[in-house]
Amino acid sequence: MTEKTAKRGDRVFYGRRRGRPLRAGMQALLDEVLPDRALSTANLAPDSLDPAELFAPPVARHWLEIGFGGGEHLSAQLAANPDVGTIGCEPFLNGVASLLRHVEEDVGSFDRVRVVADDARPLVDALKPGTLDRIFVLHPDPWPKKRHHFRRIIQTGSIARFHTLLRPGGELRIATDDIGYLRWILARVTAHPGFRWTARGPRDWKDRPEDWPETRYEAKGRQQGRPPTYLRFTRV
Ligand SMILES: C[S@@+](CC[C@H](N)C(=O)[O-])C[C@H]1O[C@@H](n2cnc3c(N)ncnc32)[C@H](O)[C@@H]1O
Numbered sequence: 222m223t224e225k226t227a228k229r230g231d232r233v234f235y236g237r238r239r240g241r242p243l244r245a246g247m248q249a250l251l252d253e254v255l256p257d258r259a260l261s262t263a264n265l266a267p268d269s270l271d272p273a274e275l276f277a278p279p280v281a282r283h284w285l286e287i288g289f290g291g292g293e294h295l296s297a298q299l300a301a302n303p304d305v306g307t308i309g310c311e312p313f314l315n316g317v318a319s320l321l322r323h324v325e326e327d328v329g330s331f332d333r334v335r336v337v338a339d340d341a342r343p344l345v346d347a348l349k350p351g352t353l354d355r356i357f358v359l360h361p362d363p364w365p366k367k368r369h370h371f372r373r374i375i376q377t378g379s380i381a382r383f384h385t386l387l388r389p390g391g392e393l394r395i396a397t398d399d400i401g402y403l404r405w406i407l408a409r410v411t412a413h414p415g416f417r418w419t420a421r422g423p424r425d426w427k428d429r430p431e432d433w434p435e436t437r438y439e440a441k442g443r444q445q446g447r448p449p450t451y452l453r454f455t456r457v
Contacts, residue, residue, distance in 0.1 A: 234340045235372050236362060240315040247318040254321050260308065260335040265347035272308060272352050275335050280306035285348075285386075286357040287341040287374065290438055292320025294359055297434035299330035305354075306333040310341035341374070350385045355392045360438040360449070363399035375406050377413075384415045387456040395454075396439065398447035406452065416454040426450050 243251070260275065272283035281304040289295045289309040299307060311317050317338045324330045337344050364372045375395065383393050393416065397403050410416050420426050429435065429451055439449050 232340070232342060234312055235364075235369075236312060238312050238314060240313065243315060243318055247315070247322065250318045250321040250325070251314060254325060255317065255336065255338065258321070258324075258331075258334055258336045260337050260344075262337055262339065262343040262347055265343070267346050268349055270344075270347045271349045272306065275308065276306040276333060278332070280304055280333055282306070282354040283352060284308070284355040284357070285341075285344075285353050286310070286359070287345075288358065288361055289320060290316050290360070290436055292316065292323050294357070294434045294436045295320060295334070296323035296327065296330060298432075299324065299333055300327050301432070301434075303329060303333075306335070308335045308337065308344065310337040310339065310344055312339050314338060342379075345379070345382055345386070348386050351388050353386045353391055354388055355394065356383050356387065357394045359394070359396045359436050360398065360442070361395070361402070363397065363402040365399065365401055370405070373402070373405065375402075375409060377409050380409050380413050380416070384413060384456055389456055391456045393454040393456070394433070395452045396436075396449050397452075398439070398442040398449045403450050410452070410454050415457055417457050419453045419455055426452060 273279065284305055284307040286295045286307055286309045289311045292309065295307055295309045299305060309320060311320065317336060320336065324334050358374060361374045364370060387393065393410070395406055397406060411418060427448070427450070433451060442449060
């Protein structure tokens with residue numbers, strides 16, 4: 222479906238799937254390494270996929286990162302948390318290759334990642350409720366024009382679904398450097414009675430927490446004078 226024929230609310234992915242041509246080594250990661258870690262969301266029934274079934278050997282905690290970009294944050298978190306398995310979703314294939322390069326370099330992380338090289342939304346539908354310990358949505362595309370707001374990944378419905386997927390005490394982490402999107406996100410998450418914003422004061426959303434590795438997009442934004450806001454919400 223093209224953008225012109227898409228209606229509001231249709232499940233259309235509006236971002237890029239490919240960037241500049243991949244070097245041979247990166248293409249080889251997609252051809253030879255991705256099949257081992259890839260997770261297909263085709264033919265999955267709603268509420269059926271238990272992340273505990275995706276990792277061998279089993280892991281104690283199950284995380285989801287939506288739109289991992291180049292995978293800097295995802296791979297650093299895996300290296301720092303040896304009891305975690307993460308499902309990463311990213312439709313941009315150059316980013317998927319970049320993540321694979323990062324996790325290949327760290328043997329201990331490789332078995333603890335599963336990759337959906339596609340839109341996260343079918344996966345979010347397919348996951349079993351109450352099975353995730355953490356969800357990350359870091360610098361989601363802000364779609365600043367009002368007529369494009371329906372494309373934003375953070376919507377009242379997606380917040381409700383994240384709440385359903387998290388275990389009690391689980392955490393939703395969101396970052397953005399776009400003030401309009403920040404207001405939008407805060408309005409929607411704080412309106413949900415099942416989430417508690419953990420910040421007590423400005424330092425809690427202005428200073429990057431120690432256990433929150435910097436992403437590539439974040440570093441670029443900071444250089445260009447767009448400091449990020451770090452949001453942490455607990456499922457009560
Ligand atoms: C602005 S970039 C941020 C990337 C990364 N999180 C970072 O901070 O460097 C937004 C990312 O979200 C991805 N994205 C957009 N829509 C998505 C969707 N429906 N499912 C999964 N990823 C998505 C894009 O491909 C892009 O890589």
